[in-house]
Amino acid sequence: MTRTKKLFIRYILPLITIILLLVLLGVALFRLSVIQREMHYNSNANMVWVVYYTHLESLRLTDALQKQALDPEAEVDLLFRYQMLLSRLNLLHDGPQARFLDEVGLLDELKTQAVTLHQVEYVLTAGSLNTAQLEHLQHILNEFSTFMLKASGRAMTAQWEELGAGVDMNRNAVLTILFIMVGILLCSLFVSWQLLVALKRSRENERVKQQQLELQKQLEHERKTSELYRSFGAMVSHQFRTPLAIIDASMQRLIRAGERMTSAQVIDRAVKVKAATDRLTYLIERILKADRLLEQVDIQLQQYSLVDVVKKAVAEHSFLTNKRQVDFSVESNTNLHAICDPILVSEIVGNLLSNADKYSPADKTISVYIYKHQQSVCCQIKDQGKGIAQSDLKHIFQRYFRADTVADVTGTGIGLYVVAELAELQGGQVTVSSEEHTGSIFTLCLPSAFN
Numbered sequence: 001m002t003r004t005k006k007l008f009i010r011y012i013l014p015l016i017t018i019i020l021l022l023v024l025l026g027v028a029l030f031r032l033s034v035i036q037r038e039m040h041y042n043s044n045a046n047m048v049w050v051v052y053y054t055h056l057e058s059l060r061l062t063d064a065l066q067k068q069a070l071d072p073e074a075e076v077d078l079l080f081r082y083q084m085l086l087s088r089l090n091l092l093h094d095g096p097q098a099r100f101l102d103e104v105g106l107l108d109e110l111k112t113q114a115v116t117l118h119q120v121e122y123v124l125t126a127g128s129l130n131t132a133q134l135e136h137l138q139h140i141l142n143e144f145s146t147f148m149l150k151a152s153g154r155a156m157t158a159q160w161e162e163l164g165a166g167v168d169m170n171r172n173a174v175l176t177i178l179f180i181m182v183g184i185l186l187c188s189l190f191v192s193w194q195l196l197v198a199l200k201r202s203r204e205n206e207r208v209k210q211q212q213l214e215l216q217k218q219l220e221h222e223r224k225t226s227e228l229y230r231s232f233g234a235m236v237s238h239q240f241r242t243p244l245a246i247i248d249a250s251m252q253r254l255i256r257a258g259e260r261m262t263s264a265q266v267i268d269r270a271v272k273v274k275a276a277t278d279r280l281t282y283l284i285e286r287i288l289k290a291d292r293l294l295e296q297v298d299i300q301l302q303q304y305s306l307v308d309v310v311k312k313a314v315a316e317h318s319f320l321t322n323k324r325q326v327d328f329s330v331e332s333n334t335n336l337h338a339i340c341d342p343i344l345v346s347e348i349v350g351n352l353l354s355n356a357d358k359y360s361p362a363d364k365t366i367s368v369y370i371y372k373h374q375q376s377v378c379c380q381i382k383d384q385g386k387g388i389a390q391s392d393l394k395h396i397f398q399r400y401f402r403a404d405t406v407a408d409v410t411g412t413g414i415g416l417y418v419v420a421e422l423a424e425l426q427g428g429q430v431t432v433s434s435e436e437h438t439g440s441i442f443t444l445c446l447p448s449a450f451n
Contacts, residue, residue, distance in 0.1 A: 014194045021187040028180045031173050047100050047155045054088035055148035061085050062141045069134045078124050089114055104154045106147075113144050247273050299341050299425055303449040306338045306345070306377045307370055313349040314368055317357070324357050324366060331371035338377040338446040344422045345446070348430070349379060351415050352442045356383035360439070376428070376445040388434040396432055419444075 061081040068076050091097060092110060101107040120140060123133055250269040254261070261269075307330055314326050330336065338345075356366045364384040371378055388396060395401045397420040416430075423430045427447050434440035 014191060017187050017190050017194075021184060021191065024180045024183050024187065028177050028184070031177050031180075034173065047097055048152070048159055050088070050091045050097050051148060051152045051155050054085070054092060055145065055152060057081070057085040057088045058141055058144050058148060062138060062145070065134055065137055065141070068129060069131065069138075078129075082121070082124050086117065089117065100155070100158065101151065104151075104158070106151055106154065109147060110151075113147050116140055117144065247277065299344065301339055301341055301426065303337050304340055304342045304345075306336050306340070306379060306446065309340075309342045309345045310349050310368060310370055310379050313346045313353065317350060317353040321357055323362055326353075327365050327367045329367075329369050331369075334372045335448075335450045336370055336372060336377050337449040339449050340426050340428070340446045344426060345444075348419050348422050348444055349381070351419050352381045352444070355415060356381055356385065356440075356442075359383065360385035372448060373445065375448055377448045378443055378445040380441060380443045382439060382441045384439040387436040387438050388432070388440055389436055393432060393434060397430070 061078070061084075064076045064078050064081050067074050068078065092101065093114070098107060101110055117140065120137055123129065123137065129137070250273045254266065254269055311328065314328055318324070318326055353366065353368075360366065360383045366384075367380075367382040369380045369382070371380070392401075397416050399414055399417040401417075420430050423444055423446070429445050431443050431445070432440060433443075
């Protein structure tokens with residue numbers, strides 16, 4: 001399937017369907033409003049009502065005249081009945097009634113009948129009526145009744161035609177709405193199908209993205225593992241090679257010339273082998289200790305004075321290295337409590353002090369400074385050692401990495417990795433700044449207990 005065809009099916013066709021759906025809904029609503037309006041308006045039904053009551057009033061006036069003719073003494077209010085007839089007659093001259101009579105050709109005759117009825121008012125108001133006047137009035141009313149019968153018949157016929165046309169129109173409208181509803185149903189089904197397809201496609205895309213993320217994570221893990229193996233191999237090849245070479249050379253010397261060697265020479269060789277073995281044991285123990293520490297770490301966060309923890313760690317370090325001078329200072333007038341695990345903080349500070357002592361000349365001072373920075377409490381450890389090359393700084397906290405400037409010093413490259421991990425577990429961070437032949441500054445920052 002071409003890209004244009006896919007674009008049409010996925011986007012343009014659903015858009016056209018939605019527009020068609022809206023148009024059909026609009027037409028359906030319009031047709032329903034027309035039906036509702038026609039149900040509320042029926043002019044011919046109103047016309048039949050007016051004609052009926054006008055004719056009824058003319059018959060009531062005729063009945064009153066007959067009573068007056070039969071019994072001149074009878075109490076009959078002819079003037080009231082006459083006025084009622086005129087009030088109904090006036091309705092025939094208004095609005096839709098007049099237009100209807102004009103359409104059926106009776107408006108002129110209605111006007112003639114109205115003029116005739118208005119002329120008899122003086123007779124009714126003159127007093128008692130004689131026989132000739134009564135007969136004249138009855139004749140006029142009979143002609144008016146005949147006219148009203150004709151108007152009533154035409155009104156009924158028009159009403160029936162209107163009802164029939166309304167029924168036909170409503171039937172056609174209902175059929176139209178039914179077809180529209182079928183179209184709406186089909187459009188809705190198509191849109192629903194498109195939505196389901198889009199949902200399925202979205203889920204497939206999410207699954208593909210998830211797979212890509214998993215694959216990326218696996219590749220990243222493989223990359224880190226590969227880097228870890230390379231770093232570990234470099235460290236082992238460098239740190240283990242010298243003691244193994246010493247052991248191998250001493251043992252080969254004993255094998256080749258053991259019989260000719262004096263006891264002092266044998267002891268000297270044995271001492272060298274023992275020293276090399278101790279060095280290997282130390283390296284292996286450091287690696288195992290670091291792994292056990294990270295695997296078995298149990299964090300107990302609490303509010304604790306960073307000054308007390310660091311002061312204790314400095315005291316322990318000074319006890320082990322009597323020759324090293326440590327300059328300890330604290331920022332004054334500041335609350336230096338941190339949210340931390342004091343045991344882990346002591347491990348971090350001890351490791352940093354050990355590194356500063358290991359990589360600094362014996363006559364140089366190590367500086368320890370505790371201060372508050374923004375929302376953190378920090379401990380800065382500064383040495384005056386060999387320093388770290390700028391190209392090595394970004395790798396200094398990686399496992400088994402050792403800078404080129406300290407390649408001649410025994411180490412595993414795992415200490416700073418452990419330091420960084422322990423700091424991160426407590427919500428803190430360890431940073432470093434350094435220059436070659438000048439020294440390094442390691443800074444441990446932990447969340448402050450009092451912001």
